[in-house]
Each structure stands twice: as C-alpha cells, then as structure tokens.
Amino acid sequence: MTIAITGVTGNIGSRVAELISQKGLSARHLARSPEKAKKYAKAELFKASFDYSSQTIAALKGVDTLFMVSAAEHPKRLQQHFAFIDAAKEAGVKHIIYTSFYNAREQSVFTLARDHAKTENYIKEKGFAYTFLRDNFYLDFFLDLCLENSEIRGPAGDGKVSAVAREDVAEVAAVLLTQPEKWLDRVLNLTGPKELSMSAIAETVSHKTKQVIPYIDETVEEAYASRRAWPAQQWEYDAWVSTYTAIKAGEQAGLTSDIERVLGRPAKSLEELLKDRAPKSFSSDN
Template structure:
C-alpha cells in the first residue's frame, strides 16, 4: 500500500486537502510544525516535522512513498528550508514529491518569489525523485479580497492579463492526484482560471456582479513601492508585493491551461462562479 504524507495541514490549501482525503477514506500521515494546531482525523496519523534536515523530520518521513509538499512560508531563507526538507525526504526514502509551485516558474521570472519555486523544482529533480509540480497562477481569491477589503485594485500591472485561478480548484486537483499519484508522475500541471483577465476587467466584473463600484488604479513602480510602505516590511517583501503586478504587466501570468479539466473532468471556475459560491 502506498503511504502518503501531507505537509501544510494547518494552512488553507493543505488543510483542505487533508480534510477531503480523510473524508474520502484515504489514509495519510499529516506533518505539522505545530501539531497541536492540526485537525484530528481517524484515518490520519500526526507527526511533528519542520522544513529542515533533522533526525526528527527524517523519522517523520520514514516509510513514506509519496510526499505532498506545500511551498514554505515566504521568507528570505525559503529555498534553504525547502532544500533541507527535500534532503530529509531523500534520506528517509521518499520516492515521489508532489510540490505546489508557481505558474511559469523560472530563475529569471519577474515575480521574485517565482524564482524560489524554480530552484525548488530543479532540486527535487536533481535529487532523483519522481515529481509532480502543481504550478498555481495567482489566486483569484486574492484579487477578490482586495476588492472586498479595500474597494480597489491598485498596482503597476498596466493592461497585462492574468489567468487567475480559484484556490479551491487547486486543492481539488491535489486531492485527485493524491488518490492516484502514479498516474501523475513526472508531470507539470498548470493551474489557471478559464480566461485571461486584466485587473481592470476583474474590477469591472466584480462591480457588475456585486452591484458596487470597484476601480483598478494603475500605479508606476515607484508609486507602488511608496503606497505599500504603509505596511512595515523588509525589502524582499516589498519586491514580492510589487512584482506581483509587474509580472502581470510583462505578460508572464497570461495563458489558459486545460490541466484542471484534465484532472477534474470539469473546467476551472470563473470569477462569476467563484463569487456565486462565496454567496452560498
């Protein structure tokens, strides 16, 4: 029997995956840095593990065949943490890593955090694992939250387009992959919405569907850095925030994939469908 291990079980994405697999009767090992925060399921065992190379993490992974690895919390040392965890998985004898990556991940991507994903993907391959890379585009949930919380979307995205994806679609894809991981070995799956939209179009659609007035405010890069300084952060974080928008402006986040439909047998959810599901 294939032994599964899941990381990120206390987070949004990993928590959903853990719950759905448990409810489907699929046994798995749940790994958490803080196990006391994890939900308890009858058919899941809970282990303490961090993204590090340590005896404890290796022990938590021993006997695991397939590892679902949620990308680590954003920080300047994320690549090192990922590599250390991958080293632990290799020592423990893990065979296959399913990793949440980023759409069009590359070493020279405009979105700064995309570069972390590209390096992590390379390290997983170099380390000899079978792999499945689930490459999420920006979440539609994020842009909707901007509309709901701030009443606007503001940034230097120009009229560039993004095929933003609903996070629950990604979670459902991962659940299906984990039910039959061998089918998806050594594949890259692009997670996108059903349509390329500019941020102006997202604001307009949100306004029409919700009966409110939401604007897209186009900023220069300099204006974007200045406006985000109302939040105290380190330079790398400002770079990540601003490059979210410049990546869209550059065209790197455009393009519609059929991979969600290939896995789930249905198309990815549109902005309209997402907002309708929120209202239920």
C-alpha cells in the same frame, strides 16, 4: 502506499487533508504546530518543520508519496525547501508532488517564482519522481483585495492573468494523491478559465457586489510608495510589486486545460468563486 501532506494548518494543505479524509484514505499529516491541525480518523499527525532534522526525517520515514506545499514566504524559504527535500531523501520518500508556480523560472519577473524554479530543479537533482503543480496567482487573492480594500492597486497596466481558484488546486492535488503513479514526472499548469486584466476583475466584482471597486494603475514608484504604509522588509515589497509587474510583462497570461483533464470539469471562474463566497450577498445578474 503511504502518503504524507504538509502544511495541514494552511489553506491548501488543510483542504487537501480534508478531501483525502472524505475519500476514506489514510494519510500522514505534517505540521510545525500540530496542535492547530484538525484531527481525522485515518490521519496520523506528526510534528515536522521544513528542515533537515531527526524529527522531520522520522516523520517522513515510510512515506511513498509526499505532497509538499511550498513554505511560507520567507527570505530563507529556498534553504528551508532544500533542507526538507534532503530530509525526504534520507527518509526514503519516492515521489514529491510540489506546489510550484505558473511559468516559474530563475529569471521570472515575480521574485518569489524564482525560488519555485530552483526548488523544482533540486527535486529533480535529488532523483525523486515528481509532479509539479504550477498554479497561477489565486483568484481568491484578487477577490480578497476587492472585498477588503475596495480597490485593486498596482502597476499591472492592461496585462492579464489566468488566475486560478485555490479550491481547484486543492482538488487537483487530492486526485493526484489517490493515483500518484498516473502523474509521475509531469508538470501541470493550473490556470483559471479566463485571462483577466485587473480592471476586468474589479469590474466583475463591482457588478456582482453592487459596489464601486476601481483598479488604480500605479507606476512602479507609486506602488512601492503605497505599500510602505505596511512595515515590511525590502524583499516583501519587491514581491508585492512584482506581482503586478509580472502580469504587465505577460508572464501570468495563457490558458491550459490541465484542471479539466484532472477533475473532469472546467476550472472555476471568478463569477463562480463570488457565488461560492457569499451567494446571498451578491447579485445573480449576468
């Protein structure tokens, strides 16, 4: 069985590549800029983009199971996904494990979730065996907001999100790649162990870091205004703001045991993530 991993220079793909290497398995690594990718003894490195090109088809030729990390946020991401899926079909790939999004629907409040729903449908339409990893927003994202901005700001109200640690998603993917036949045509919803409001996240990080990190509950209008401090396109502003409106709408709430089912341990909590991030810097108080 030949497995391939995309996005090996990114957060998820690089960690999955490392975990697969630690298991002693051979893999094919695909990267748009292979010179940036870490080298492993049992990994072949191929230059490939999310497109339908002879280069990408050649990189996928002979691959049985493909771990497809969703492309970087881009106005043409959906077209990139479709082209890459077409290339995988032409190359003879049988099974795609795709990093989708929790509660992805074509009418999702979170604008970027809509592309994930359409990508899932396209993978099915093309006749692939599939496994969809529908991960929720990353706990790491909210922790970074707290540590780097010293606040969380957005129109989430009292809505809750079952945010998941990025490491858990990578570990689940690595397990699936070792036994992909066990997970054919399955959807796994990857959540953290708790439903958290923005204020609860801010309070937890404040307590552990001994800092004052507030949650500022903006209106939608205020959220757009505050984000215009960063030059961006309208679709990016829409995505940033809808991160919070999706939480307020309840679309990111709910808990599952899928991570525990795959890994044999509970999903990592925010407190554990804080401890992993900087164990000597933060308080160990409960």
